[in-house]
Amino acid sequence: MALVTGASRGIGEACALELALRGARVAVCARKAEPLRQAAARIATASGAEVEAVPAHAGRLADLERLVEAVMERWGRIDVLVNNAGTNPHFGPTLDISPEAWDKTFEVNLRGPLLLTSLVYRAWMADHGGAVVNVSSIAGVNPALGLGAYGVSKAALNMLTRQLARELGGSGVRVNAVTPGIVETEFARPLWEEGPLGDRNRRRNPMQRFAQPEEVARVVGFLASDEASYVSGAVLQVSGGE
Ligand SMILES: NC(=O)c1ccc[n+]([C@@H]2O[C@H](COP(=O)([O-])OP(=O)(O)OC[C@H]3O[C@@H](n4cnc5c(N)ncnc54)[C@H](OP(=O)(O)O)[C@@H]3O)[C@@H](O)[C@H]2O)c1
Incomplete structure (x- = not known):
C-alpha cells in the first residue's frame, strides 16, 4: 500500500500511477x-488498482494526522x-524573500515530509x-538563480x-530521494515553456530537453x-545530467 502526497497532477500523479501499475493500492x-x-479516478481506470483520495495540506500536522488515520483505517498498512x-x-533574489514566503517554503518542502514520515513510521x-x-x-544540489x-x-x-536513512535502517525502512531537473508540469511552466528563458534552460541541459513526469x-x-x-540514503539525480 502506497501513499503519495501532491498527487492530483504532475509528478505526484505520475508516481501514484507508476506504483499502481506495479501492483500497489494507492x-x-x-x-x-x-x-x-478526478486524478484518483484516472489512476484507477489506467491501472485497475484501488485508489483512495484524501484531501490534505501536506505541511499541516492536523491534516497529516487525519490522512494517516484515514489510510490506516481503510488498509491497515503503509508500505x-x-x-x-x-x-x-518566491521567484527572485534570495535576500528579497519575505519571512512568510520563507516559512511557507520550509513548511511544505521540509517540515511536511518530516512530520508525515514520522507519522507513517509510528x-x-x-x-x-x-x-x-x-x-x-x-x-537542492546546484544553486539556481531565482x-x-x-x-x-x-x-x-x-x-x-x-x-533518516541512517536512523531508520535498523527498522528495515529505506529512505531515498530523487532530484529532478526541469519537468514539464504546471509548477515549472515558466521555466520550460517557449520563450527566451525556456530556450536557455533547454540548451543548458546536457540532454537538450526537459523531463516528462513519467x-x-x-x-x-x-x-x-x-x-x-539495499538502496538507502541515495539522493538520485534525475536531471538529464545537470
Ligand atoms: N516540475 C519541475 O520542474 C520540478 C523539478 C524538480 C522538483 N520538482 C518537485 O516535484 C514535486 C511536484 O511538483 P510538480 O512539478 O509535479 O508540481 P504540480 O504539477 O504543480 O503538482 C503539484 C501537486 O502538489 C499538490 N500540492 C501543492 N501544494 C500542496 C500542499 N501544501 N499540500 C498538499 N498538496 C499540495 C497540488 O495540488 P493542490 O494544489 O490541490 O494542493 C498538485 O497535486 C514538488 O516537490 C517539486 O518541488 C518539480
Whole structure:
C-alpha cells in the first residue's frame, strides 16, 4: 500500500500511477478535493488498482494526522510513502524573500515530509519496514538563480533523507530521494515553456530537453520497490545530467 502526497497532477500523479501499475493500492493527497478525486479516478481506470483520495495540506500536522488515520483505517498498512508535494512561493533574489514566503517554503518542502514520515513510521513502518521516497530537486544540489530559498529547502530535504536513512535502517525502512531537473508540469511552466528563458534552460541541459513526469515516476517506482532492497540514503539525480 502506497501513499503519495501532491498527487492530483504532475509528478505526484505520475508516481501514484507508476506504483499502481506495479501492483500497489494507492492513497493520494492534495489540497483541492475535486481535482484530486478526478486524478484518483484516472489512476484507477489506467491501472485497475484501488485508489483512495484524501484531501490534505501536506505541511499541516492536523491534516497529516487525519490522512494517516484515514489510510490506516481503510488498509491497515503503509508500505511506501512518497513525499512529493512541494511549493515555491518566491521567484527572485534570495535576500528579497519575505519571512512568510520563507516559512511557507520550509513548511511544505521540509517540515511536511518530516512530520508525515514520522507519522507513517509510528503507524506502520517501525514494526514492518517500508520505503520512503522524497521528491527533491536539482535546485537542492546546484544553486539556481531565482530559486534560492526553494533550493535551500530541497538541500535540507536531501540531508533529511540521508539522516533518516541512517536512523531508520535498523527498522528495515529505506529512505531515498530523487532530484529532478526541469519537468514539464504546471509548477515549472515558466521555466520550460517557449520563450527566451525556456530556450536557455533547454540548451543548458546536457540532454537538450526537459523531463516528462513519467521519467521521474519510474525512478521513484524503482526506489520504492524490492529491486532497490539495499538502496538507502541515495539522493538520485534525475536531471538529464545537470
Ligand atoms: N516540475 C519541475 O520542474 C520540478 C523539478 C524538480 C522538483 N520538482 C518537485 O516535484 C514535486 C511536484 O511538483 P510538480 O512539478 O509535479 O508540481 P504540480 O504539477 O504543480 O503538482 C503539484 C501537486 O502538489 C499538490 N500540492 C501543492 N501544494 C500542496 C500542499 N501544501 N499540500 C498538499 N498538496 C499540495 C497540488 O495540488 P493542490 O494544489 O490541490 O494542493 C498538485 O497535486 C514538488 O516537490 C517539486 O518541488 C518539480
